[in-house]
Amino acid sequence: MKDFNLILSGIFFTLAASFGGLLISSEVQLGSLGRAPAEEGGPLYPAIETGLAIQGRQVYLELGCVTCHTQQVRPAGQGNDIAKGYGPRPTVARDYVLQTELLLGNHRNGPDLANYGARAKSDDEIHGHLRSPAAGSTMPAYNFLYTVDKNGVTQPTERAQALVAYLKSLRIDYNSPEAKLKQ
Amino acid sequence: MSQDYYRQAHSSPSDKGSTLPVRLFFASALGWLIISSVLGLIVSLKLQTPTFMAGCEWFTYGRLEILQRNAFTYGWIANAIFGVNLWIMSALARFEFKDSWLAVCGWLGWNLALTFGLGAIFLGHLNGYVLLEMPKEVAPALFISFLFAALWPSVAFVRRPTGHVFVSQWYIIGASFVFPVAFGITQLLVLWYPTSGVLQALIHSWFIQNIQLLWIGASAIAATYYFISKESGRTISAYYLATVGFWTYFLFAGWTAPASLLGGPIPVWIQSVGVTTALMMLVPVIILGINFFGTLSYSRGFAYAWNNTTLRFVLVGMVSFVVSSALNILFSTRSLNAVVRFTDFTVGQQQLVNYGFVSMVFFGAAYYILPRVTGSFWPSAKLVHLHFWSCVIGGLGLALHLLICGYPTVNSGVISYYYIPVIFFVLLQLVGHLAFAINSLVMLFASARNTNDNPHA
Numbered sequence: 083m084k085d086f087n088l089i090l091s092g093i094f095f096t097l098a099a100s101f102g103g104l105l106i107s108s109e110v111q112l113g114s115l116g117r118a119p120a121e122e123g124g125p126l127y128p129a130i131e132t133g134l135a136i137q138g139r140q141v142y143l144e145l146g147c148v149t150c151h152t153q154q155v156r157p158a159g160q161g162n163d164i165a166k167g168y169g170p171r172p173t174v175a176r177d178y179v180l181q182t183e184l185l186l187g188n189h190r191n192g193p194d195l196a197n198y199g200a201r202a203k204s205d206d207e208i209h210g211h212l213r214s215p216a217a218g219s220t221m222p223a224y225n226f227l228y229t230v231d232k233n234g235v236t237q238p239t240e241r242a243q244a245l246v247a248y249l250k251s252l253r254i255d256y257n258s259p260e261a262k263l264k265q
Numbered sequence: 266m267s268q269d270y271y272r273q274a275h276s277s278p279s280d281k282g283s284t285l286p287v288r289l290f291f292a293s294a295l296g297w298l299i300i301s302s303v304l305g306l307i308v309s310l311k312l313q314t315p316t317f318m319a320g321c322e323w324f325t326y327g328r329l330e331i332l333q334r335n336a337f338t339y340g341w342i343a344n345a346i347f348g349v350n351l352w353i354m355s356a357l358a359r360f361e362f363k364d365s366w367l368a369v370c371g372w373l374g375w376n377l378a379l380t381f382g383l384g385a386i387f388l389g390h391l392n393g394y395v396l397l398e399m400p401k402e403v404a405p406a407l408f409i410s411f412l413f414a415a416l417w418p419s420v421a422f423v424r425r426p427t428g429h430v431f432v433s434q435w436y437i438i439g440a441s442f443v444f445p446v447a448f449g450i451t452q453l454l455v456l457w458y459p460t461s462g463v464l465q466a467l468i469h470s471w472f473i474q475n476i477q478l479l480w481i482g483a484s485a486i487a488a489t490y491y492f493i494s495k496e497s498g499r500t501i502s503a504y505y506l507a508t509v510g511f512w513t514y515f516l517f518a519g520w521t522a523p524a525s526l527l528g529g530p531i532p533v534w535i536q537s538v539g540v541t542t543a544l545m546m547l548v549p550v551i552i553l554g555i556n557f558f559g560t561l562s563y564s565r566g567f568a569y570a571w572n573n574t575t576l577r578f579v580l581v582g583m584v585s586f587v588v589s590s591a592l593n594i595l596f597s598t599r600s601l602n603a604v605v606r607f608t609d610f611t612v613g614q615q616q617l618v619n620y621g622f623v624s625m626v627f628f629g630a631a632y633y634i635l636p637r638v639t640g641s642f643w644p645s646a647k648l649v650h651l652h653f654w655s656c657v658i659g660g661l662g663l664a665l666h667l668l669i670c671g672y673p674t675v676n677s678g679v680i681s682y683y684y685i686p687v688i689f690f691v692l693l694q695l696v697g698h699l700a701f702a703i704n705s706l707v708m709l710f711a712s713a714r715n716t717n718d719n720p721h722a
Contacts, residue, residue, distance in 0.1 A: 093443065096512075100518075103520065111532060112532070115462065145327055146329075150327065156529070161607075175530050188607065189611065220312050222325065
């Protein structure tokens with residue numbers, strides 16, 4: 083094995099094999115996946131994000147939230163995400179078809195957020211958590227997203243409002259053709 | 266392939282042209298290593314005390330962690346790879362590097378682009394994919410700089426005066442080729458012209474496995490082969506298996522990508538392919554283990570290795586390689602992966618690979634190469650010992666701590682005590698890196714005390 087061209091061709095073949103076998107075949111299977119109704123004749127899911135939520139997604143990205151929070155729920159039997167209450171069903175490929183930049187994450191210092199919008203009770207609760215996380219949490223306080231007005235009342239900045247809108251938009255509490263909600 | 270040729274050829278690069286770029290690559294690698302160690306310490310302090318430096322957006326945990334990872338990988342590891350691969354290939358191929366200024370341009374471009382990219386992350390311009398966080402505009406600069414900095418080993422191989430080949434050369438050629446291809450394709454399909462939805466995650470996982478195994482891993486394997494044979498003066502044990510090991514390693518590595526997405530929103534058949542090929546990685550890992558350990562296994566080879574500065578580091582790297590590979594294969598199985606996925610256990614696995622194996626081998630390589638490119642002795646043997654023990658205890662201690670205690674951390678209420686050993690081990694690594702940096706920089710920048718002796722710490 084002394085010939086440079088032979089070595090290079092072999093390496094190219096190994097790369098092309100995994101690229102073709104994994105990625106091109108996935109594109110064939112998933113490339114045309116679109117939204118689907120949760121029930122016949124109903125609205126299509128995943129829902130289109132509002133403008134504010136799209137801005138909030140940018141804030142989520144800028145603050146590096148993806149370092150500690152995932153947005154994927156594994157099926158029962160492959161981890162205990164559903165038992166932990168992260169979501170009523172596993173996430174499937176269709177849940178992400180609208181996302182041009184996926185924020186799946188691969189490490190959890192905090193809980194999964196795929197269905198956070200359905201878990202959070204109110205805007206105030208989310209703002210409260212961002213400003214003052216629960217005791218014992220490793221999450222820092224994001225006080226720089228808030229200002230104090232003349233009357234000494236704390237007000238969320240536009241970025242905080244956008245972030246909360248984004249977090250509320252994260253939901254998988256609807257039926258998908260590939261994953262039904264728990265009965 | 267001929268080991269006789271190998272023994273004759275690699276006394277040291279006869280040519281002086283490659284010494285300047287090698288010195289520059291090592292100097293910048295050291296700088297980035299210190300920066301990433303300091304960032305690592307801040308990040309671990311923030312985990313223990315979330316209020317630490319929490320008032321300013323720039324110092325948010327998420328950003329600093331990303332900065333640390335990028336500085337470590339594209340700063341320390343990449344520069345070390347450029348330097349070590351160039352040096353080894355120049356030595357093996359008797360390369361006369363007449364246009365070394367081109368590699369210097371690559372060095373400059375790479376480190377400037379990296380500085381710019383990390384600055385952008387610091388200011389909040391970042392992407393959500395591990396090791397693709399730098400703004401996409403930086404990618405073309407990194408890509409072109411890579412071509413200038415890292416393709417010289419291939420040129421050296423093509424122009425070598427004799428037709429002989431040593432196993433390290435295959436791995437170096439492979440590594441030099443895989444990075445630009447995988448990096449370029451992934452940048453295009455994930456950031457420039459993004460595919461939709463989970464396909465991005467699949468492409469990204471393919472990128473990570475290629476970078477981790479076929480660029481970083483292959484370069485460290487090349488250096489391990491080189492130094493265990495060179496420093497022990499022995500031929501590689503069961504050398505005839507090395508070809509099989511090389512091709513199976515390159516063939517299976519990319520396919521293991523979906524094993525890092527088990528349980529994720531991707532088709533089950535793809536996950537099964539990942540698990541199966543991860544298991545098949547046993548073949549190259551066993552062959553590499555036989556080659557590495559077999560070479561040192563007779564005539565008190567391990568005792569000799571322990572008493573040789575370079576081989577002592579490489580020995581730690583070899584053990585880490587086998588253990589981390591075994592863990593990666595074992596925890597790619599569905600049932601075990603389900604327990605540890607998303608936890609600090611996986612960070613421990615990464616630590617064992619990137620620090621225990623890769624960094625240790627490159628530290629060892631530096632102890633061999635730097636005296637030869639500077640013409641100096643190591644200024645302080647004590648600092649060498651301090652470096653070794655700090656990094657072994659700090660680096661492997663951190664990996665063991667994360668592997669043993671890391672999996673139940675999420676929502677478990679044990680957080681308050683869990684991060685204290687992390688801080689201790691990270692601090693110890695920083696001490697070791699400072700000792701290494703002081704020793705190296707004195708050598709690199711002090712007026713060379715040229716000597717014709719064979720300088721060795």
